[in-house]
Amino acid sequence: MRSTPAPLNEGHKGDVMSASQAAAGTDVDVGTLLEIFRRTTLVHRTDEKFRSLLTGGTLRLVYYPVRGQEVASAATMTALRPDDYLVTTYRGVHDQLGKGIPSKLLWAEFTGKASGACKGKGGPMHITHPETGVMVTTGIVGGGLPIAVGLGLSSQLKGDGRVTVVCFGDGSTNIGAFHEAMNMASIWKLPVVFLCQNNRYGEHTPLAQSTSVANIVDRAPAYGMRAVKVDGTDAEATYRAAKAAVDRARVGEGPTLIEAMTYRMLGHVFGSNFSYVPKALQEEAVREDGVPKLRRRLLERQVLEATLAEIEQQADAEIAEAVAFALASPYPDVSEIRKDVLAQEIAA
């Protein structure tokens, strides 16, 4: 336990760094970039696999696609230590896999199987795997932010050096929990990185129609919090921003809000109509797609095509194994309904 109180916020003016400022910087080393590519590839191909199995009728579940947000997440998760904490949302496959949850446990949980990360009792919207730092996945928009404050508070009280990253969308910044959490994290200088993956839509409503500011980072100065806006399809820019925020948090310099601009290339929920997204924006999303962009960047950095292909094959193999494992696994025994409700099992 720390014996000296954390210094109170001295009224940080809440510097906001623009995307162009964030983009400028030294090259991220190739090893790190390859790691981001590995995580991006696993997420991208997992998302594709979910959609193909849903389309084919092998799976039946409510799925929130992450297409368009892979790179922003992978770059941020790569800036973390394995024991750092993650809180994410129902659109969270990219964050969970990026943080390191084993594919088999994720797939088995998504299919409600006893072998799932949470014994099939949480399901797609409630993935938890503390071993890899995946502490909470919430189905409540904004509900994870106050919990991330608590994870950060625990780390500050224990002095364990962990950093918490909480992922949420632009839509979450219009709910009260966001504002309470931002304020509390700021006054207590907690080691929390607020990663807003701005995919430009809160369910079916565009940002401009729901949000009083043009940029989510514009909200940070109201809480005296540092903020940086980045192109979330740019792996290097996102990684640099995340690394700087994580490093600051770890040494006690307090929280940062990162707004990573992404695209939601599909509907809110898989299978839903998204014709409300203007054609020009859909075309821009394809043009700016971070996944092929990162691949091209690695080739530019003299990485061999064979190296990238091998990473892709490894991802495919991991996913194939996980899908087979999930489909072959049994459902939980119905007695599970009496377990984990309270610490003590409920009497039959």
Add this chain to the structure above:
Amino acid sequence: MSEAARISFSQGINQALDEAMAADPGVFLLGEDIADEQGGGVFKATLGLSKKYGVERVRSTPISEQAIVGAAVGAAITGMRPVAEIMFMNFLAVCMDQIVNHAAKLRFMSGGLTSVPLTIRCGTGAGVGFGGQHSDMLEAWFAHVPGMKVVTASNPADAKGLLLSAIEDDDPTLFIENVAMYAAQGPAPEPGYKVPLGKAKVLRDGGDVTVISYGRPVGEVMAVAEALGAEGVGVQVIDLRTIAPFDETTVLDAVAKTNRAVVVHEAVKAFGVGGEISSRIHEELFGQLKGPVRRVGSKYSPVPFSPPLEQAFLYSRDEIAAAIRSTLD
């Protein structure tokens, strides 16, 4: 401790917090104005604790109930044992998401990978003139949510003993304090005194009718039981202590002997905890009951401000006595 030693409810709560913090460095308190610099809590329950344990562990917060409970949930899933003070029970309405969707469910939804050893303390109660938004007894809301425990005390010693148990418990527990009782005195318990959760206590034996109650009305029920005893009516009194999960075994075993029961609580009678207890008694003992289980609670109204209205809202000793008598007809 001498036989004559007495403490107030506030002191009982303060002692429990003090002992829990001394015993476990993972216990910390957070809430509005709870540190000594801010007065040691509006009801003084945390007085002196920040001086003793520091403002990091006795942490005054902004007026942000969602963030208070959310932060407590986050710390709890890392193994800490936070005690969050939500000044008034009605303010739980602004942080229900954190309680109902997160605190209560994270253990189950994670398949037991995370647990939430969190205690939320809150004050409430009618009769002291706080009006409609600071007086409600909302225990039934939380008792209805699987994963939550709900506890309240009828005397200072139990307040201490139950709160210590709640803090040590591995499940999220709502601890309800009746603001009309903070100054009430009672026998002081020994240091380390604990009252187990989930166990009711038979306070008084009587062969004719069983009265089940909890919290502040227990004192009223005991007074009525004494008065009826003088008339030759044997009233058995059970103090639930833990509202959820309630001690069904003790209640059903007792009513199986008297075959008559009355449930008394301060909460509005309609859709209250009394409905559930009454229903369980009917389901299990219908064939042997001498008559229907009666319920006494407050009237179906927001808690009024004007003193005569507030008194009319509250359950009364006369109503308790009448309900008991009606089971004997």
